[in-house]
Amino acid sequence: MPRIVVDVMPKPEILDPQGKAIVGALPRLGFTSFSSVRQGKRFELTVDGEVTEEILAQARDAAETLLSNPVIEDVVNVEVVEA
Amino acid sequence: MTELPLIGEAIAVAAEPRLAGARIGVVTFPGTLDDRDAARAVRLAGGTAVELWHGDAELGDVDAVIIPGGFSYGDYLRAGAIARFAPLMSKIIDAANSDAKLPVLGICNGFQILTESHLLPGSMIKNDHLKFLCRDQVLRVENSNTAWTLDYEAGQEITIPLKNQDGQYIADEKTLDALEAEGRVVFRYVGFNPNGSRRDIAGISNAAGNVVGLMPHPEHAVEPGFGPESLDGIGGSDTDGLGFFTSVLNKIVGGDK
Numbered sequence: 402m403p404r405i406v407v408d409v410m411p412k413p414e415i416l417d418p419q420g421k422a423i424v425g426a427l428p429r430l431g432f433t434s435f436s437s438v439r440q441g442k443r444f445e446l447t448v449d450g451e452v453t454e455e456i457l458a459q460a461r462d463a464a465e466t467l468l469s470n471p472v473i474e475d476v477v478n479v480e481v482v483e484a
Numbered sequence: 485m486t487e488l489p490l491i492g493e494a495i496a497v498a499a500e501p502r503l504a505g506a507r508i509g510v511v512t513f514p515g516t517l518d519d520r521d522a523a524r525a526v527r528l529a530g531g532t533a534v535e536l537w538h539g540d541a542e543l544g545d546v547d548a549v550i551i552p553g554g555f556s557y558g559d560y561l562r563a564g565a566i567a568r569f570a571p572l573m574s575k576i577i578d579a580a581n582s583d584a585k586l587p588v589l590g591i592c593n594g595f596q597i598l599t600e601s602h603l604l605p606g607s608m609i610k611n612d613h614l615k616f617l618c619r620d621q622v623l624r625v626e627n628s629n630t631a632w633t634l635d636y637e638a639g640q641e642i643t644i645p646l647k648n649q650d651g652q653y654i655a656d657e658k659t660l661d662a663l664e665a666e667g668r669v670v671f672r673y674v675g676f677n678p679n680g681s682r683r684d685i686a687g688i689s690n691a692a693g694n695v696v697g698l699m700p701h702p703e704h705a706v707e708p709g710f711g712p713e714s715l716d717g718i719g720g721s722d723t724d725g726l727g728f729f730t731s732v733l734n735k736i737v738g739g740d741k
Contacts, residue, residue: 411609414656415609415654416612418609418610418611418612418613418614418652418680419610419614422614467561467565467566467569468561470562470565470600470607472599472605472606472607472654472655473607473609473654
C-alpha cells in the first residue's frame with residue numbers, strides 16, 4: 402500500500418538542543434567528521450488505495466496543521482512512496 | 485465544599501464567602517497531572533472549581549478556565565499538540581477570543597497547549613540543558629494588569645515550583661519585541677534562567693490580558709507547609725501562587741466587592 406512520507410525539521414534559526422547533544426556524543430564513539438547534527442521527524446501516512454491529488458493535498462494540510470508547528474518547525478518534504 | 489487542611493489547622497487564607505459564586509473550570513486531558521491541585525487551589529482561594537473533560541462538546545457554566553499541567557497525550561508529537569485539537573479546546577479558544585474575554589490560565593503543559601492553540605504566540609522547545617528540572621523558582625511579576633495577576637504588584641518577586649522538560653520559551657525577535665513593547669511579558673525568571681527561555685520569559689499574555697500562560701506552577705504554592713519556603717527558605721512564602729486564583733475570582737465577582 403502506498404505511503405505518504407512527511408519530513409519535519411526544526412527551523413534553521415532555532416537551536417536544536419537534541420541535535421546539539423547528539424553532535425557532542427558522536428566524537429566519543431570515534432565519529433569525528435560531523436560538525437553539526439539536527440534532529441527532525443519522519444511521518445509515514447498509509448493510504449488504502451491510490452494516492453490522488455486530493456489525498457496528497459490533505460497530507461500537506463495535515464503536515465502544516467498537526468504534524469508540524471510552524472513557529473518552530475518546517476515541513477521540508479511530502480512525497481509518495483509506493484509499497 | 486470545605487477544604488480539609490493537609491496538615492494541622494493550616495488554611496492558606498480565610499477565603500471570602502462572596503468569591504464562592506465564581507466558577508472556575510479545570511480541564512482534564514488524558515495525561516493531565518495537576519488538575520486536582522489546580523481545583524484545590526481554586527477552592528482554597530475561595531472559588532468554586534468545576535471539573536471539565538477534554539471531550540466535552542460544551543464549556544458549560546464557567547467564569548474562567550484553567551488548563552493545568554501534566555503530560556497530555558504523553559507529550560507525543562509535541563507537548564500540547566494533540567490536546568489542542570480536543571473538542572473542548574475549540575470552545576475555549578472561541579470564548580477566550582470573544583467579546584466576553586473568558587479568562588484562561590495555562591500552567592506548564594497548559595501553557596504549551598495555549599501556544600499550540602495560537603492563543604499565545606511563540607512555542608516551547610526542550611530545555612537547553614536537555615534535563616527535566618524541578619526546583620523552586622523566583623519570578624518577577626512584570627504585568628499586574630492581567631486577569632490572573634491583579635492581586636500582585638508590578639515588580640513583585642514570587643517563588644513557586646517549576647518542573648518541566650520542554651520549558652524553553654522561544655519566538656522570533658519581532659514577536660519578542662512586540663511582547664515586551666505591549667507589556668505582555670507577564671513573568672520573568674529572576675536570578676537563574678532554568679531552561680534557556682528567550683529574554684528570561686516565564687509567562688506571557690494575549691493582547692487583551694485575559695489569556696495567560698506560564699511554565700512554573702502557582703497551584704503548588706497555595707498552602708502553608710507545602711510551598712517553597714518550607715523546603716529551602718530561598719524566599720517568598722508558601723502561598724505566593726495563591727494570588728493567581730484570588731485575582732481572577734475578585735475580577736469575576738467584581739462589582740460586589
